[in-house]
Amino acid sequence: MKKGLFNKHAFILSGLLLLLIAVLVACSNSSDTSSSGQDSGSDGGETAEGSKWDGKTLKVQLIGDFSMEDSTDPITGEKTPGLDTLKEEFEKQHPGATVEFILMPWEGYTEKTQAMLTSGEADVYQMPGIADFAAQGLLEPLQPYIEEDSEFSTDIFIDQQVEGWKALGPDSDELEIYGLPFFGDARFITYDKKLFDDWGVEYLSDHPTMEEIKEKAEKMTGTNPVTGEQNYGVWFRGDWSSAFTLLNAAEGINGKWGTGFAWDEVEFEFNSPEMVEGLNWMLDMQEFAPEGIVSNQGNEKWMTKDNNIAIMLNTGPANLVQQTYAQGLEDRIAIAQEFKNDEGKGGLFAGSPITIGKASENKDLAWEWLKFATSDFAQKYFYETGAFPSIKSALEWESVKEYEHLLGPVFEAMSTPYMPRYHWAAAQPRFILTSEIEAALTGKRNAQEALDKAQKESTEWLENR
Amino acid sequence: MISTMSHKKADKITTSVKFVILLIFGVVLMAPFVWMVSVGFDRTANISMPFPPRLIPEELSGFNYGIVFENGRLIQSYINSAIVTITSVAIGVSSSLLAGYAFSKGRFKGKKLLFIVVLCTLMIPMEPRLIPLYKLFNSVDLLNTFWPLILPPLINGMLIFLCKQFFDQLPDSLREAAQIDGAGEFKIFFSVYFPLAGPIAATMVILAFIWSWNDFLWPLVVLNNQDLHTVPLYLASFSLENGTSLGGLTMALATVSVLPIIVVYLFLQRYIIQSIALSGVKGE
Numbered sequence: 001m002k003k004g005l006f007n008k009h010a011f012i013l014s015g016l017l018l019l020l021i022a023v024l025v026a027c028s029n030s031s032d033t034s035s036s037g038q039d040s041g042s043d044g045g046e047t048a049e050g051s052k053w054d055g056k057t058l059k060v061q062l063i064g065d066f067s068m069e070d071s072t073d074p075i076t077g078e079k080t081p082g083l084d085t086l087k088e089e090f091e092k093q094h095p096g097a098t099v100e101f102i103l104m105p106w107e108g109y110t111e112k113t114q115a116m117l118t119s120g121e122a123d124v125y126q127m128p129g130i131a132d133f134a135a136q137g138l139l140e141p142l143q144p145y146i147e148e149d150s151e152f153s154t155d156i157f158i159d160q161q162v163e164g165w166k167a168l169g170p171d172s173d174e175l176e177i178y179g180l181p182f183f184g185d186a187r188f189i190t191y192d193k194k195l196f197d198d199w200g201v202e203y204l205s206d207h208p209t210m211e212e213i214k215e216k217a218e219k220m221t222g223t224n225p226v227t228g229e230q231n232y233g234v235w236f237r238g239d240w241s242s243a244f245t246l247l248n249a250a251e252g253i254n255g256k257w258g259t260g261f262a263w264d265e266v267e268f269e270f271n272s273p274e275m276v277e278g279l280n281w282m283l284d285m286q287e288f289a290p291e292g293i294v295s296n297q298g299n300e301k302w303m304t305k306d307n308n309i310a311i312m313l314n315t316g317p318a319n320l321v322q323q324t325y326a327q328g329l330e331d332r333i334a335i336a337q338e339f340k341n342d343e344g345k346g347g348l349f350a351g352s353p354i355t356i357g358k359a360s361e362n363k364d365l366a367w368e369w370l371k372f373a374t375s376d377f378a379q380k381y382f383y384e385t386g387a388f389p390s391i392k393s394a395l396e397w398e399s400v401k402e403y404e405h406l407l408g409p410v411f412e413a414m415s416t417p418y419m420p421r422y423h424w425a426a427a428q429p430r431f432i433l434t435s436e437i438e439a440a441l442t443g444k445r446n447a448q449e450a451l452d453k454a455q456k457e458s459t460e461w462l463e464n465r
Numbered sequence: 466m467i468s469t470m471s472h473k474k475a476d477k478i479t480t481s482v483k484f485v486i487l488l489i490f491g492v493v494l495m496a497p498f499v500w501m502v503s504v505g506f507d508r509t510a511n512i513s514m515p516f517p518p519r520l521i522p523e524e525l526s527g528f529n530y531g532i533v534f535e536n537g538r539l540i541q542s543y544i545n546s547a548i549v550t551i552t553s554v555a556i557g558v559s560s561s562l563l564a565g566y567a568f569s570k571g572r573f574k575g576k577k578l579l580f581i582v583v584l585c586t587l588m589i590p591m592e593p594r595l596i597p598l599y600k601l602f603n604s605v606d607l608l609n610t611f612w613p614l615i616l617p618p619l620i621n622g623m624l625i626f627l628c629k630q631f632f633d634q635l636p637d638s639l640r641e642a643a644q645i646d647g648a649g650e651f652k653i654f655f656s657v658y659f660p661l662a663g664p665i666a667a668t669m670v671i672l673a674f675i676w677s678w679n680d681f682l683w684p685l686v687v688l689n690n691q692d693l694h695t696v697p698l699y700l701a702s703f704s705l706e707n708g709t710s711l712g713g714l715t716m717a718l719a720t721v722s723v724l725p726i727i728v729v730y731l732f733l734q735r736y737i738i739q740s741i742a743l744s745g746v747k748g749e
Contacts, residue, residue, distance in 0.1 A: 065703055068691065069536045074511045074703075074714045077528065102689045105701035108682050111592075115599045115686045119608075300516035318705060326512045 053097035058365050059122040061102040063109045063352070066385070068101065073386075075322040080385045090372050097365055110426075120359030123366040124373075126182060127355045131261075131423040134167035134178040140356040141169060142177045145367045152371055156391050157181045159415040165353040167423075168262050175261060175420075179353030180370050181390035183382065186413035187244065187314050187348045189213070189336045192329075195310040198226040204311070204336040206409070210252050210281050213311060217288040220310040229308055233288035235299045236313040242282075242437040243430050244348045244422070245314045249278030251346035251418050252339025261420055263465055268458045270433060271451040279440055279447035285313075286441060294441050303327060314338070316350070317388050317410045321403050335409040340416060348425075349417035351390065388414075429458040496520075501716045505529050510713030529717035539721065541692060542699035549614045549684075549695060550677040557618035557677075558669045562662060564620075565628020566654050570640055580629070586622040591682060599686055613687040614695075618677065624669050631665040632658060667733050674729055696722050 062083075069082040087099045102122050104112050110129055116122055117138040133139055146152060154162045154177075161181035169176055189208065196203050199220045205212065217233025224231045236245050247257050255274025260266035269275065290298030290309070301307050303323050324333045338347035354373050356366040372378055379389040380397060388410070394400050400407050424430060436454035439445045445453070500518055504510045506529070507522035515523065533539055567573075568580050602613040635658060643653045681697040688694055694702075700718050704710050 065705070067536065067538075071535055072532050074529070074532055074711050103691055103702070104685065105698065106704050107701045108685045111595060111682060112686050115596060116689075118596065118600065119603045121608075121689065300514065302513075304513045304516075323512055 051096035053094045053365055055096060056362050056365050057098045057100060058124065058362055058369055059100050059102060060124045060369060061104065061113070061116065061122040061126060063104055063106055063126050063128075064387070065105075066101070066103050068103075073322070075319060075326050081381065086372075086378055086381055089377060090369065093372065094365065094368055097368075099369070117357055117359070120357060120361075123357060123360035123362050124369050125355050125357060126352045127179060128350075128352050129426055130165055130179045130353050130355060131167045132426070133355075134169055134176075135262075137170035138358050139167075139169075139178045140358050140360065140363060140366075142180065142356070142367075142370075145370075146177065149367070149371070154180075156374065156393065158184060158390060158392055158394075158411060160349070160417060160419065161351075161390050161414070164349045164417065164419060164421050173262075179355040180374055181351065182354035182373060183352040184388040184390040184414050185316060185350035185352075186388075186410055186417065187248070187316060187338055187350070188409060188413040189338060190312045190315045190320075191334055191336065192307050192310055192332050193334050194332045195220055195224070195231060195307070198224050199231070199310075200225075201310075203334065207337045207340060210249060210278075210339060213313075214281065214284060214288075217285060217311055221288040224308075229306075232290045232298070232309050234285050234311045234313060235289050235302065235309045236282070236285065236293060237296055238286075238294035238438060238441045239296055239434065241314055242441075243425070243433040246275065246278050246282060246433070246437055247418070247422065248314065248338045248347050249281050250274040251341050253277060254341045256341075256418070257422055257424075261423065263462065266424065266462060268429060268455060268462070270429075270458060271448070271455040275451055276447050279437065279451060282437070283440060283447060294438055303329065303333075305329070307332075314348075317407075319386065320410070321406055322386075324406065330406075333406065335406060335413075337409065337413055337416070341418075345416055345418050347413060347417050349419065349421035351388070351414075390414075428461050429454075432457045432461065502720050503716075504713055505717035505720050507713050510716065511711040514712035529713040530721075532714060533717050533721055538691070538694075538699060539696075542694050542696045543725075545611070545693055546678060546695040546697075549611050550674055552611070553615045553618045553677045554670055554673040556615060557621050557624060557673045558666060560619050561621055561624035561628050561669060562659070562666065563654070564625045565630075566632050566658055568625065568629040569632035570637065570658075571650075583620070583622050583625050586620065587626075595682070595686060598683075602687060608687050609689050609693065611693070614677075614680070614684055617683075618673065621673070624673065627669060627672075628662075628665060631662065635661060671729065671733050675726065678726065 067082050068084055070079050071082065072078070073080050083101055083103075087101070090099050091097055102116070113125060113127065113129070113133070117125070117133060117136075127133060127139075130139070146154060158181070161184065162177065165177075165179045165181060166175035167178045168174075169178070189204065191204055193203060196216075201216050201219050204216065213234065219233070220231055221233040222231065223229070236242070247255075250256065250272070253274050255272055255278065256269060258266060258268040258270070286293065292298040299309060299312070302309050302312060304327060307329075320333075324330055340346040354370055356363055356370065360366050374391060376391070376393055379391050379394060380399075383389050383394065383397075383399065389400075395408075395411060422430070433454045436445070436450040439453075440447050440450040444450075499520060503520050503522055504515060506525055506527065507515060508524040508526035508528045509515070510522075511529070564583070568576065568583075598613070598617065599608070602608050607613055639657050640653055643657050648656065679697060680695070681701065684695050685698055685701075688698065700722055703714055703718060
């Protein structure tokens, strides 16, 4: 018979190898070890005998590119401190307590958070999707803690931030505090002053209107009179965030996404006259943008010395300072506010709140962590590692003042987003709306037809939830 | 004589043309990979992605690879992925070979129904199974270990189906001859059919390897300790909130993560071809 690939000896060897691996796997069971890989015994501060926190372990979940050890900033190349810095400080302030971090990437965080909450895996959670989890009764209401703690006040936070993260509990009709603002975020308009200078166009006003953007974008589309390069007046994403660009345009003329917070009370207004006007404005803007906005293309030179786009709509603060300075664009990049309604509100409310899991067995210590995470010490740490602070005192930090021309408008944008926030943006209606904006941008439907369809499908989704 | 020479000349020209065409195709196919490696070595690519794309880095530097290997987490994640992948592949392929053989050559009650049940497992995606599986492993205190990644592939509908199809191709007369010689079922499997299963086993190893190596969502959910993270989790930890990432770093990560897959392919490629060729064998 033909000699095959396998024989008995090979099979026995494979079996032994398998057994060896199984032993290795079994040895790798480290459910009792912390992410930091450190022992429970902290060297931070003396352990007071009979301390309130003796032997208590707090599990804190964080989302993003955090590291326990010091690491290198991929843009600046500077060393950034690891989370051990926070761990040591908190354990020093709370003798006897031990902090363990559960770190997860942004991708898949919703599924993992859901799983962790069902089994009480962590005590404290960073939770952008707070509305869904609060409604399931998985989060601890924070109002009692705030009322009982004389040392703590919600006045420390930038305006609108506490309000913005309020959510409905499983049995409540009114919005309650389930999370404290942890990381800030905002949307604003960024522009390149050099291109404005080249074209002889006046810089954007601090609070531009849709007409102003349109007029200036039109002027700066064509061959740059100084460099001879092709320039475009404006750019915006026609895919992932197009719904937010449209909503902001509608807000600029006193439109809104709709009303209600509880799903059974939500009513969308996706095809209101303001929304239609907003989408028509976006279609006009498309004429002054490079091709490919629907597939997130055409902005490749943005934030470089060869930039060819004058105005960038719906931008966020992530890496804004690092990229601007790394490219030597500090004299070119400027920020204007997104469109605001008559009440001075407009634009996406974003960021991350921090919450306590209902199943936590260390709720008091978890509350201590919440206060610590929103203190100057921790917020400064997170700011230095790339996140954006949520507290007012950040405006006084030297490291913020140094870049005030960029960061000042970002803080202003953070304090004037549209309320109530687009809590449905993590659900199907956002994707329905995005898809119909894309249909309009690609000429499949006109603005009215596209938004009528979005309204119909979103309403049906609500009814069938 | 002249005709022979002109024939040789024509053959040479034909060969040269073929070579040039293949070379062009090769370059086109390799360009994205070369570009990926190149961007990984470009210090400025994190600040802005090189545009238009260039093969020669603007500022040649090992900076991005330095970050990738920083703190030893990449090496640790490779070790973790290797443990998980080798174990789950070994278990999955072994059990699938046995099950496939049983479904193909076995004679037992409810065989068809049981096979349909196995096939049904192909119809349920991971997402709806996520929470029940998570709760199951939580109830036996196996979360934050490698076991939740190793045990579920024990029953792999796709691999069992592939094995059954393969063994269906092999003649029953081999089994009958071994039975006449007095061999039992296990003896028949290990002595007769198992040595012939090399090509399908290699194909299954490749498939199972890729599934296991690339698995993201399930390891993400069950592993909390960063020291246990597999390569895909390590890669994802560099992504930014809005789904974007830094060009140079991403390409450096992609380069180091794709290397094991390429190595496995290079070693097992001939078995895939063999397996495809063998599937045409008639069971006469």
